[in-house]
Amino acid sequence: MGRWAVAAWAMLGACVALRAQAPGAAAGWQATAQLLQGYSSNVLLNPAQPSGDATTSLMVDLGRTWTGPGWSFKMAFMPQGRNYARHRELDYVSEAYHQSWTYAAGPHTMLTWSTDLARFPERAGAPQFGGAGVAGVANASQAMSLNTVMSNGTSNFSLSHQYSPYSSWSAGVSGTLQAFRSDRSVALPGTVPAPNSQTRGLAANLGWSHELSESRSLTLSASDAETWYPELAQHVRSSSAMLGVEQRWGDHTRLHAGLGPAWNWTLMPAASMLPGSLRGFSYSGSAGISETVGKTQFGLDWTHRNQVGLQAGGQTTDTLALQASRNWGRWQAGASLGNSRFASLTVAGGEQTSVMTGGQISYTLARWSLFTDAQYFSQPMPTAGGLVSLRRLQADFGVTYSLTGTGENR
Numbered sequence: 001m002g003r004w005a006v007a008a009w010a011m012l013g014a015c016v017a018l019r020a021q022a023p024g025a026a027a028g029w030q031a032t033a034q035l036l037q038g039y040s041s042n043v044l045l046n047p048a049q050p051s052g053d054a055t056t057s058l059m060v061d062l063g064r065t066w067t068g069p070g071w072s073f074k075m076a077f078m079p080q081g082r083n084y085a086r087h088r089e090l091d092y093v094s095e096a097y098h099q100s101w102t103y104a105a106g107p108h109t110m111l112t113w114s115t116d117l118a119r120f121p122e123r124a125g126a127p128q129f130g131g132a133g134v135a136g137v138a139n140a141s142q143a144m145s146l147n148t149v150m151s152n153g154t155s156n157f158s159l160s161h162q163y164s165p166y167s168s169w170s171a172g173v174s175g176t177l178q179a180f181r182s183d184r185s186v187a188l189p190g191t192v193p194a195p196n197s198q199t200r201g202l203a204a205n206l207g208w209s210h211e212l213s214e215s216r217s218l219t220l221s222a223s224d225a226e227t228w229y230p231e232l233a234q235h236v237r238s239s240s241a242m243l244g245v246e247q248r249w250g251d252h253t254r255l256h257a258g259l260g261p262a263w264n265w266t267l268m269p270a271a272s273m274l275p276g277s278l279r280g281f282s283y284s285g286s287a288g289i290s291e292t293v294g295k296t297q298f299g300l301d302w303t304h305r306n307q308v309g310l311q312a313g314g315q316t317t318d319t320l321a322l323q324a325s326r327n328w329g330r331w332q333a334g335a336s337l338g339n340s341r342f343a344s345l346t347v348a349g350g351e352q353t354s355v356m357t358g359g360q361i362s363y364t365l366a367r368w369s370l371f372t373d374a375q376y377f378s379q380p381m382p383t384a385g386g387l388v389s390l391r392r393l394q395a396d397f398g399v400t401y402s403l404t405g406t407g408e409n410r
Helices: 002-021 130-140
Strands: 026-040 053-068 071-084 092-106 109-121 148-162 167-182 197-213 216-229 234-249 253-267 281-293 296-307 314-328 331-344 352-365 368-383 386-408
Touching (some): 234 296, 253 296
Antiparallel strands (some): 026 053, 026 386, 053 071, 071 092, 092 109, 109 148, 148 167, 167 197, 197 216, 216 234, 281 296, 296 314, 314 331, 331 352, 368 386
16 A cells, blocks of 8 residues: 555554543544445547446545544545456555644634645546545546556645734645656557656745625735756746635625736746746636535635646646535435646646536435446547547446444543
8 A cells, every 4th residue: 555554554653642642632533435336438548449447446434533622633544446347457556644633822823734645546536535525626627537646745734813803814834745657557559658757845825814894804815836846857936916805695605706916937947948838927816606505505616826736747727616416305416517727837838628527416324325426537638649638437336334433532
């Protein structure tokens, strides 16, 4: 399972030590197992001659939460294994780990720290249950048809303080390390092999919020990020500022929108610089709405800014994610749509657009859940003759079993 699993279990040991140091703290846990039987229409990622195969997948989600006076700590570890009926060389095991810590340093001051680790073939995506909301939809649309294996680590630390009844400020820093290696199991004649590479990122942000009324707030934010691409001998810096507004209607509807300028600097040898990949001056923007009406939930989120994405040699510039779901007693149905744009640092006019759409129907009975879902992906893929459109359908039928528990650390 690799070094990420070792790191995850090491952090699990740290959590056990944390339990020993926090007597009397409330604790909760959950365990979920999911078994899938499905079909993938293009397992070899061949645009000209698609080859389908039956798949069997097993995923486990193990989570634990500790809470005490003014603090909480959460962790989750998700391993996943997938087997292919005819193309056994494509079998893989992937892992994802998440932890988050919050601490109230005072009546109006909050500290938060989160870390995410993952290792997975990008043709399959990172392990996640239920799409993980609009954020999960946005990630799923970025890189689902690439012949690379990705190891990713991200850590975020933030501080927020409310200095008046209506105003607050926040500050944060984050770091990212990504490693890409070629997925030799899907190497095809005519395709461009993915070179081994790394992406390193460091970012900082400041924010201010002022409550204009009980239902409306004004926000101001600024961010600065630097990204290094060692194999490309490139160093990119992006800065942005944004003025936004947030509107709430009761407890069920929330709307936010923001817009501001953005600047990008690409530092690399002039002889290797190709125009058209990243604009020097642009804009940053975001907008979204979330709504719950009865048993119907709806979420829409759009973001335009340069950021470290899930592909090597460039940055994600735009993401659009939509998710809707509806409950009827024990039945639930949902649909999602994701779109992302990627700008290459090495290819002139190297913008790429990826699309993901999906649907799911499930039936829940006590701890069990039966469901069927389907996801369709369309993404440009580099070949010796240029970019070609690669399309793939993944359909699954499966069962999920969940256990939860609570207790008190002794």
